[in-house]
Amino acid sequence: MDDAAPNLDSLDAVAGDARILSKRVKDGVVTLVVDVTALDGARRAALESDLKTAAMAIAGVGDVRVAMTASQRARKLIAVASGKGGVGKSTLSANLAIALARAGRVVGLIDADVYGPSQTKLLGTDERPTANDKTLNPVAAHGIRFLSMGQLVSAGHALAWRGPMATGALAQLMEADWGDCDLLVVDLPPGTGDVQLSLVQKSRPDGAVVVSTPQAMSLIDATRAIDLFGKVSVPVLGLVENMAGYTCPHCGEQSDPFGCGGAEDAAAELGIPFLGRIPLDPAVREASDAGLPPAASDGAQSEAFARIAQKLLQALETAPA
Template structure:
């Protein structure tokens, strides 16, 4: 894509595992590591990156020529989302072809400006958006977000298998909500189980990029538009994301500038 060196998909097999929160904090961590970063919110039905980045409701991108838009900017990163183009209070009651068309427009008509790594916040599942992405652009890799529980791992496996089918390397797994620590007494409890990230990483010959705790502040800061990496750059959570960012950047840099050749057959 013009203006973009590398594309990394952030995906999960199911919703509710914190994929969008991981995406925005990973983007901020990559920026803190010195990379020029963009975020494309590919969840057409439920875009959330605008709020997480603190971009005011009703903000609209400026045109860049006849058929393109400049990305919005927040916290030093570039961003594009359906939330910038429609009334987010109204439901997107669209069938598959309309959703795919909207995604293709966001993907191809955003005038990204010298982005080193474009993170694409994928919708849950393995449907039209995922297939369209793999067919339209060279993707350098994918990051899979999951919780340790067995049900989440079932769907995470599907996500990994899908990327394998379209020849997109899986850069690693982020295990979210891996451990809960009581803020009052300090007691730790693995609410969603243990070892899930290690298990799926070993099964698919990839790595666990990092483990994130089940912490109230992560949710509160993302909801407020000032995610953990921006609000608490020296905090424990930010340091976990910085380490994830370094691993992602290292793997992406080791791939060719043009990315892998993408093909799909049914």
């Protein structure tokens, strides 16, 4: 009776977001191999200690060894966020993805905005993704591939989703057949609430880009977004100032309806890279509304996105792993 192997089933619940790949017991010594890809450093350490405590409490266990492994993702995941809505996250995500593709990268775009998915409109296609088994095949547009929460639900349905549903849907988009994509840009919903936090925690981006207008209010919100990434140890690759400076299409006069340069100063203060600015330009909105992203053609706006893409690639190279 004393020889009965200790029952380790209860440990799976302790593992939570991590996964126990194997459990072995020999002479009362338990060896666990745990996949901790979904966890950051602090949560890995906490999990190791929780597993040890839980295993030691099981009858017949004399010692516990925990081996942790994390699978290396072949592609880098870049989250685009803002504290405030309507500052141009989706516009930047689409055009940045296209600019990165024009710079020679193989790029995928995920529209994770459960409240107001907009990438099908920005990229000008209603094509629905096909699926093999349960794996989605992203839709091609303007030299990139993309998937949107909007493709998973019928148009016009407000998505009053709670965090777990949103993270479940995002996981489905992330686990799609992205093929040889080496960069995945994720357009996050606006704000810094629970939904955003759980999306970031679950997807563990390699870096984040924060968008702001030059206004002080928007910058305060951007700072909140930067704090959110700090909390989960995701490096902020930089700040982009959108809707900066306005050139009147009629008289050519330059004005600054939302101020100018505020984001660059804020980035310097916060010690994060400033990736560049996109001017407020009615042509950006018109092209976006028509499903023709400016970055896909040539011109001043396209160059602005290309410069931001270059700076982002540099920041990604030097970001801590």
